[in-house]
Amino acid sequence: MRLLIKGGTVVDPVAGSLAESDVLVENGVITRVGRGIAAPGAKVIEAGGKLVAPGLIDMHVHLREPGHEAKETVETGCRAAVRGGFTAVACMPNTSPVADSRAVIRYILERAREAGLARVYPVGALTRGSGGEELSEMADLKEAGAVALSDDGRPVANPGVMRRAMQYAGMLGLPVISHCEDPDLADGGVMNEGYTATRLGLKGIPGAAEEVMVARDIILAGLTGCRLHIAHVSTAGSVRLIREAKARGIPVTAEVTPHHFTLTDRAVEGYDTSTKVNPPLRGEADVAAIREALADGTIDVIATDHAPHTPEEKDVEYDRAPFGMVGLETAVGLVWTELVAGGVISPARAIAMMTVNPASVLGLEAGLLAPGSAADITVIDPELEERVDPDTFYSKGRNTPFAGRLLKGLPVMTMVGGKIVYRR
Ligand code: DOR
Numbered sequence: 001m002r003l004l005i006k007g008g009t010v011v012d013p014v015a016g017s018l019a020e021s022d023v024l025v026e027n028g029v030i031t032r033v034g035r036g037i038a039a040p041g042a043k044v045i046e047a048g049g050k051l052v053a054p055g056l057i058d059m060h061v062h063l064r065e066p067g068h069e070a071k072e073t074v075e076t077g078c079r080a081a082v083r084g085g086f087t088a089v090a091c092m093p094n095t096s097p098v099a100d101s102r103a104v105i106r107y108i109l110e111r112a113r114e115a116g117l118a119r120v121y122p123v124g125a126l127t128r129g130s131g132g133e134e135l136s137e138m139a140d141l142k143e144a145g146a147v148a149l150s151d152d153g154r155p156v157a158n159p160g161v162m163r164r165a166m167q168y169a170g171m172l173g174l175p176v177i178s179h180c181e182d183p184d185l186a187d188g189g190v191m192n193e194g195y196t197a198t199r200l201g202l203k204g205i206p207g208a209a210e211e212v213m214v215a216r217d218i219i220l221a222g223l224t225g226c227r228l229h230i231a232h233v234s235t236a237g238s239v240r241l242i243r244e245a246k247a248r249g250i251p252v253t254a255e256v257t258p259h260h261f262t263l264t265d266r267a268v269e270g271y272d273t274s275t276k277v278n279p280p281l282r283g284e285a286d287v288a289a290i291r292e293a294l295a296d297g298t299i300d301v302i303a304t305d306h307a308p309h310t311p312e313e314k315d316v317e318y319d320r321a322p323f324g325m326v327g328l329e330t331a332v333g334l335v336w337t338e339l340v341a342g343g344v345i346s347p348a349r350a351i352a353m354m355t356v357n358p359a360s361v362l363g364l365e366a367g368l369l370a371p372g373s374a375a376d377i378t379v380i381d382p383e384l385e386e387r388v389d390p391d392t393f394y395s396k397g398r399n400t401p402f403a404g405r406l407l408k409g410l411p412v413m414t415m416v417g418g419k420i421v422y423r424r
C-alpha cells in the first residue's frame with residue numbers, strides 16, 4: 001500500500017522549520033520526504049496549502065473506561081481524538097476500577113486495539129486506588145504497558161508518600177505526572193478565588209492551592225531525581241516556580257490546557273457548569289503569564305485534560321456539578337486561533353508542544369515525520385474556519401464552554417500507521 005501526500009507544507013518540530021515537501025508512505029511507514037517525489041501507482045492525497053505534521057499526541061485525556069462508559073468509552077474517546085487530529089493519547093487512571101493493576105492496563109490496551117483508531121498509552125495509578133496512601137505495583141504497571149504514573153484528578157496529599165512514589169517511579173524510569181492541589185487550601189471550592197467568585201457567591205480555590213504543591217513536588221523531584229511532569233498548570237505563580245526549577249536543572253516539565261490559555265474566571269459569570277474545571281479558570285494575569293510561558297519554553301506541552309461528563313451530571317447547580325470539560329475536538333482550532341494566529345507562538349512550536357515534547361516526556365518514539373518512522377501524520381488546514389458545535393462531537397461528552405466559538409485552523413486528515421482514520 002503506497003500513499004503520497006503531495007504538495008503540503010511539512011512541519012519539522014525539531015528543526016523548527018516549515019518546507020514544501022511530499023511525503024511517501026509505504027506499508028505504514030514513512031519512506032521518503034522531499035520535493036517532487038514520483039510514486040507511480042501510489043494513491044495521491046493533495047495537501048497544497050495545508051500543514052503536514054507528525055501525528056499529534058495528547059498526553060492528558062480521560063477515556064473513562066472501565067467503569068464510566070456513559071461519559072466516554074475507549075472507542076468514542078479515540079474517535080474524538082482522531083477527529084481532533086490526535087494520533088495518540090495518554091489516558092489517566094481515574095477509571096472504575098482505578099488503573100492500578102495489570103488487568104486494567106491490559107483491558108484498556110485491548111479496547112484500544114479493537115477500536116483501531118488512535119494509539120492509546122495508559123497512565124498507571126501512582127498509589128493504590130489513587131487513595132494517596134499505599135504505592136501501586138509500579139513495576140507490574142510498567143510491564144503491562146503504563147508509560148507514566150499519576151493520581152490525576154486527586155492530589156497526593158502526603159509528602160512522605162509522594163517522596164517514596166517518586167523514588168520508585170524514578171528507579172523504573174517512569175515520569176510522575178502530578179495533579180497539584182493542596183486539598184486543605186482548595187477546601188471544597190468550585191471556581192477561582194477572587195472578585196468574580198465573591199460576586200457570584202461561589203466558593204473560591206486560591207492559586208496557592210496549586211502553587212504550594214508545585215513547589216513541594218519540585219523540591220521532591222530535586223531530592224529523588226525522579227522526572228516530574230506538572231499537569232494542567234493554571235497560575236502565574238506556578239509558571240514562576242517551574243521556570244526557576246528548570247533554570248536550576250531540576251528534571252521538571254509542564255503542560256497547559258487550551259482552556260487555561262483561552263478563558264478567565266469571567267467565563268463562569270453565566271453559571272454555565274461546562275466552565276467548571278479543576279484547576280479552575282483563573283484571572284487575566286494568570287492567562288498572560290501562561291501565554292508568555294508557552295512562548296519562552298517554560299511550558300513544554302499542550303494537553304487537553306479531555307474530561308467528558310454526561311449532561312445529567314452537568315445539568316445541576318454549579319456547586320454540585322463535576323469538574324471537567326471535553327477538549328479533544330477543539331484543541332487544534334484553539335491553538336491555531338488563539339496562539340498561532342494570535343502571534344503568541346510559531347506554527348512549528350505549536351506542533352512541537354503536541355508532538356515531540358509529549359513524546360519525550362513519556363519516552364515514546366513518536367512525534368517525528370522522517371523516513372523510517374511509523375506513518376502517524378496529521379494534516380491541518382490553517383485557513384479552514386468553523387463554529388464549535390458540540391452536537392457534531394464524536395466524543396460522548398458535550399461539556400464544552402466553547403460552543404459557538406469561531407475557530408480557524410482545523411485538522412482535516414489523521415493517519416495512524418499509514419491508515420487514514422479520519423478525513424474531513
Ligand atoms: O476538571 C477535571 N476533571 N480535572 C481533573 O483533574 C479530573 C477531571 C476528571 O476526571 O473529570
Ligand code: ZN
Binds near residue numbers: 060061062092153307
Ligand atoms: Zn485530568
